[in-house]
Amino acid sequence: xxxxxxxxxxxxxxxxxxxxxxxxxxxxxxxxxxxxxxxxxxxxxxxxxxxxxxxxxxxxxxxxxxxxxxxxxxxxxxxxxxxxxxxxxxxxxxxxxxxxxxxxxxxxxxxxxxxxxxxxxxxxxxxxxxxxxxxxxxxxxxxxxxxxxxxxxxxxxxxxxxxxxxxxxxxxxxxxxxxxxxxxxxxxxxxxxxxxxxxxxxxxxxxxxxxxxxxxxxxxxxxxxxxxxxxxxxxxxxxxxxxxxxxxxxxxxxxxxxxxxxxxxxxxxxxxxxxxxxxxxx
Amino acid sequence: xxxxxxxxxxxxxxxxxxxxxxxxxxxxxxxxxxxxxxxxxxxxxxxxxxxxxxxxxxxxxxxxxxxxxxxxxxxxxxxxxxxxxxxxxxxxxxxxxxxxxxxxxxxxxxxxxxxxxxxxxxxxxxxxxxxxxxxxxxxxxxxxxxxxxxxxxxxxxxxxxxxxxxxxxxxxxxxxxxxxxxxxxxxxxxxxxxxxxxxxxxxxxxxxxxxxxxxxxxxxxxxxxxxxxxxxxxxxxxxxxxxxxxxxxxxxxxxxxxxxxxxxxxxxxxxxxxxxxxxxxxxxxxxxxxxxxxx
Numbered sequence: 056x057x058x059x060x061x062x063x064x065x066x067x068x069x070x071x072x073x074x075x076x077x078x079x080x081x082x083x084x085x086x087x088x089x090x091x092x093x094x095x096x097x098x099x100x101x102x103x104x105x106x107x108x109x110x111x112x113x114x115x116x117x118x119x120x121x122x123x124x125x126x127x128x129x130x131x132x133x134x135x136x137x138x139x140x141x142x143x144x145x146x147x148x149x150x151x152x153x154x155x156x157x158x159x160x161x162x163x164x165x166x167x168x169x170x171x172x173x174x175x176x177x178x179x180x181x182x183x184x185x186x187x188x189x190x191x192x193x194x195x196x197x198x199x200x201x202x203x204x205x206x207x208x209x210x211x212x213x214x215x216x217x218x219x220x221x222x223x224x225x226x227x228x229x230x231x232x233x234x235x236x237x238x239x240x241x242x243x244x245x246x247x248x249x250x251x252x253x254x255x256x257x258x259x260x261x262x263x264x265x266x267x268x269x270x271x272x273x274x275x276x277x278x279x280x281x282x283x284x285x286x287x288x289x290x291x292x293x294x295x296x297x298x299x300x301x302x303x304x305x306x307x308x309x310x311x312x313x314x315x316x317x318x319x320x321x322x323x324x325x326x327x328x329x330x331x332x333x334x335x336x337x
Numbered sequence: 338x339x340x341x342x343x344x345x346x347x348x349x350x351x352x353x354x355x356x357x358x359x360x361x362x363x364x365x366x367x368x369x370x371x372x373x374x375x376x377x378x379x380x381x382x383x384x385x386x387x388x389x390x391x392x393x394x395x396x397x398x399x400x401x402x403x404x405x406x407x408x409x410x411x412x413x414x415x416x417x418x419x420x421x422x423x424x425x426x427x428x429x430x431x432x433x434x435x436x437x438x439x440x441x442x443x444x445x446x447x448x449x450x451x452x453x454x455x456x457x458x459x460x461x462x463x464x465x466x467x468x469x470x471x472x473x474x475x476x477x478x479x480x481x482x483x484x485x486x487x488x489x490x491x492x493x494x495x496x497x498x499x500x501x502x503x504x505x506x507x508x509x510x511x512x513x514x515x516x517x518x519x520x521x522x523x524x525x526x527x528x529x530x531x532x533x534x535x536x537x538x539x540x541x542x543x544x545x546x547x548x549x550x551x552x553x554x555x556x557x558x559x560x561x562x563x564x565x566x567x568x569x570x571x572x573x574x575x576x577x578x579x580x581x582x583x584x585x586x587x588x589x590x591x592x593x594x595x596x597x598x599x600x601x602x603x604x605x606x607x608x609x610x611x612x613x614x615x616x617x618x619x620x621x622x623x624x625x626x627x628x629x630x631x632x
Contacts, residue, residue, distance in 0.1 A: 082444055157355075162348070170625070185373060242350065272571075
């Protein structure tokens with residue numbers, strides 16, 4: 056293990072480490088902690104410039120009710136779910152199939168197609184922006200949830216295919232060969248042999264894509280407008296413009312927007328990290 | 338029909354499985370890339386007729402002050418964003434212990450990456466606020482004059498990059514933590530017997546084994562730097578006076594600004610951005626190709 060395990064260090068060094076840990080954490084998360092605390096402050100605190108001291112009163116209920124009552128934040132959050140959930144299902148489903156095809160079959164152009172997915176996944180969004188917006192307008196789904204979700208599904212399929220293909224490639228190929236010898240059809244092999252083994256990959260990708268799409272801001276501003284369709288990220292930006300320095304409300308909104316991916320991360324931590332660090336170890 | 342399928346299924350199955358995903362990807366990603374390149378040779382407001390203008394958009398770019406500002410800022414982003422890699426390694430080394438509760442610490446350190454850049458941007462705009470932000474409280478504590486980082490032409494880009502480094506460092510940290518988990522402990526023990534320790538051990542024994550993690554960290558950091566849009570849009574909207582623009586943001590501004598839609602000009606900026614990105618994409622694919630051959 057590197058660095059040398061702290062248990063082997065001298066007692067003062069051990070004690071120092073134990074003190075340093077929480078201090079480092081508080082400094083690291085200070086901006087976030089401040090926002091969380093501010094979301095509980097009263098209007099009076101904000102007016103008096105009490106941003107960093109202890110709140111004079113805790114107004115959690117008032118502040119959070121206020122943003123739900125006075126702004127369409129509930130609708131924004133609902134929209135985020137309506138975009139994110141179909142995207143997760145769609146992109147994972149499509150990439151299970153493409154990943155399977157690219158990992159299992161040898162055919163001409165296999166590697167080329169694979170590289171197409173990988174390269175497409177890295178292009179800057181801006182090169183897609185004008186044509187995708189135009190295409191969406193022509194389909195008549197500009198400023199709809201489906202318009203945004205369809206694009207996300209297509210784009211995320213690139214990353215998901217990279218992930219799935221490498222995952223299936225690492226499975227024991229003998230399983231598939233054995234099934235073939237038994238005369239199992241290719242579709243049944245996919246469904247009954249490979250898919251059950253892909254559960255960890257599916258879980259990892261689902262949390263990752265959930266977070267990516269929930270946090271997407273760029274495409275939300277390109278393909279949607281207004282509170283009926285915009286997700287929380289874009290919503291927060293426009294609320295920020297209206298709220299001007301009502302920092303207790305902006306903070307409450309930010310905390311709300313951050314919640315779902317944070318909860319998702321805590322529930323599925325192992326899968327999340329497995330997904331993110333794919334390739335970090337040989 | 339059934340017989341035909343049975344005999345040829347190994348050739349037909351990949352087509353079947355690839356079709357839906359590939360179709361979506363081609364329609365929404367591959368074709369638009371070429372369309373953008375083509376649009377960059379036109380003057381177009383997004384609604385009316387396109388007018389072919391040849392390379393006029395690119396010629397205009399060469400004389401566009403704002404384009405150079407964006408390009409310069411992109412370079413600053415690229416260089417400074419790289420700090421996330423050593424910073425991430427440093428945090429990972431700090432946390433790579435087996436004390437009680439360390440797992441919670443690791444997840445909490447990772448937090449900034451999970452939350453949206455919009456939230457990160459709001460949090461940091463507030464942190465930098467000249468009248469009550471924590472940053473100025475600290476300056477005040479040291480007796481320095483307050484600074485409005487986000488309103489200062491010379492500092493604004495650095496201020497935004499620091500906000501971006503926060504989640505990016507968390508990302509690199511998690512990559513290195515995973516990498517450190519897989520480091521060969523026998524090699525370390527052997528090196529320790531040879532009296533290697535500290536930085537020397539890190540440099541000669543640990544880092545070479547962390548190379549895959551470093552590679553991924555570099556890829557995601559470069560892409561993150563070139564994609565920087567959210568933070569600029571949230572924190573400054575490109576200001577003050579356009580001094581914090583980056584190419585991704587300037588492109589958006591030109592294409593959808595309140596001054597009228599200039600799709601062709603925007604597309605030309607996007608093509609330049611893609612050209613820069615291509616250097617890295619090609620490098621990445623080349624490495625992948627070599628790894629594939631290695632199987």
